[in-house]
Amino acid sequence: MTARLIEPKGRGFLLFDSHPAGCAKIVADMRDRVAPAISGQAGRRTVAVIIGSSAGYGMAATVAGIGRYGMHGVGLCFERPPTVRRTATAGWYRTAATAELAAAAGSDFSFVNADAFADDTKDHVLDLIAKKFGGIDYLIYSVAAPRRTDPLTGQSHQSVIQPIGKGYSTKTLDFSGEAPSLTERWIEPATAAERADTIKVMGGEDWALWVDALDGRGLLRTGFTSVALSYIGSHLTAPIYRDGTIGAAKADLEDTAITLNAKLRALGGRALTSVNGAAVTQASTAIPGxxxxxxxxxxxxxxAMQSPLAQSVELWDQLTGTQTLRLDEQGRLRLDWWELHPLVQEQVTERWKAITSATIGDLADLCWFSGEVRRLYGFDVPGVDYAQPCEPDLLWPTP
Structure with a gap:
């Protein structure tokens, strides 16, 4: 491809193209907000594998780990390359920028573009770890996927975002017109098969397969820690999220953590879930309400809203012992304290009840949300000249 103007065209939350310079600037801005840990790097560097490293909390954990602790490791994601008609996905460009960040920081970080659920992918990543590092200290599992093929049966499973038991009507935003509008959305309840399929895709089975594969190859170092990223959220979204099919998958993830934790104790290791706070991600925009x-x-x-990057810095600080590890009664690391504070939820609930088409502009920050969605694709990023042509045909970073 040759350099061209790239514009944010699309439908609703979905944009057709991504902006390489905007995506690179987002990563650079994240890097600038991460201060190196006071303890510095003494002796052998920590090695981490981040599954889901190109977007959302997975990308934030990758940038925070490199910038704060100079971690080595492997980032795994599944992104589309540029084509004749379309740019690459935003995650492709963010990964290229993150690879440059790692190189500048002196971190040996490789990035693999492949299906995390596939056995071949696991073999490839484990080969990389064995060859380059001999073992790992951390595995961060941050996967939000619409479908998964079971490597044992070959059967494909599709996840759904639906309530369980009974249908649910919720207020939601419609971005299909010139301006966002308030509307009501009815969601049918999931069938038992749909619930089971969602657990297959988004539950803890694949996470456990990764840990088992690493253990089988003797790649788990003493004190190895694995964390699966999760979300609970507000009572306002519970019917469609925590009490719905996705919540059933998250509950399975938490049950898996208990099983893995018992297994890893022999290594002096642990497994746990990290409950993060709300954020605008491509996965979250698909959920009604x-x-x-x-x-x-x-x-x-x-x-005062905590960014995924700020939460990821806190995550690494607690995992590495820079801060005290703070777990709830269920053994989950909680980074959502700022969101679920009773006074915050009380105010959000009041606005939820009071909001109408006439008051939506006063009660909800629609400009912020729209801007965050566009920034997922590299647009609306301060400091980027979108009137200048941009080269979209960037190569995937090689080790």
Whole structure:
């Protein structure tokens, strides 16, 4: 391809193209907000594998780990390359920028573009780890996928975002018109098969397969820790999220953590889930009601809303012992304290009840949310000149 103007065209939350320079600037801005740990790097560097390293909390954990602790490791994601008609996905460009960040920081970090659920992918990543590092200290599992093929049966499973037991009607935002509007959305309940399929895709089975594969190859170092990223959220979104099919998968993830934790004790290791706070991600925008909830939450908190990067710095600080590890009664690491504080939820609930088409602009921060969605694709990023042509045909970073 040759350099060309790239514009944010699409439908609703979905944009057709991504902006390479905007994606690179996002990674650079994240890097600049991460301060190196006071302890510095003494002796052998920590090695981490981040599954889901190109977006959302997985990318934030990757940038935070490199920038704060100079970690070595492997990032795994599944992104589409550029084609004749379309740019690459935003995650492709963010990964290229993250690879440059790692190189500048002196971190030996490889990035693999492949299906995390596939046995061949696991073999490839484990070969990389064995050859380059001989073992790993951390595995961060941050996967949000619409489907998964079971490597044992070859059967494909599709995840759904639906309530369980009975249908559910929720307020939600419609971005199909010139301006966002408030509407009501009815969601049918999931069948038993749909619930089971969602657990197959988004539950803990694949996470356990990764840990088992690493253990089988003798790649788990003493003190090895694995963390699966999760979310609980507000009572306002519970019917479609925590009490729905996705919540059933998250419960399975937490049950898997208990099983893995018992297994890893022999290595002096551990497994746990990290409950993160709300964020605008490509996965979250697909859930009815979440866009409205996030806009209201931002309206209440403003700049006090914790970014995925800030939470990821806190995650690494607790995992490495820089801070005390703080777990709840279920053994989960909680990074969502700022979101679920009773006073915050009380104010968000009041706005949720009061919101109408006439008051939506006063109660919800729609401009912030729309901007965050566009930034997922590299647009609306301060400091980027979108009037200048940009080269979209960037290569995947090689080790």
């Amino acid at each position: 979440i866009a409205l909830y996030l806009s209201l939450l931002r309206g209440v908190l403003g700049e």
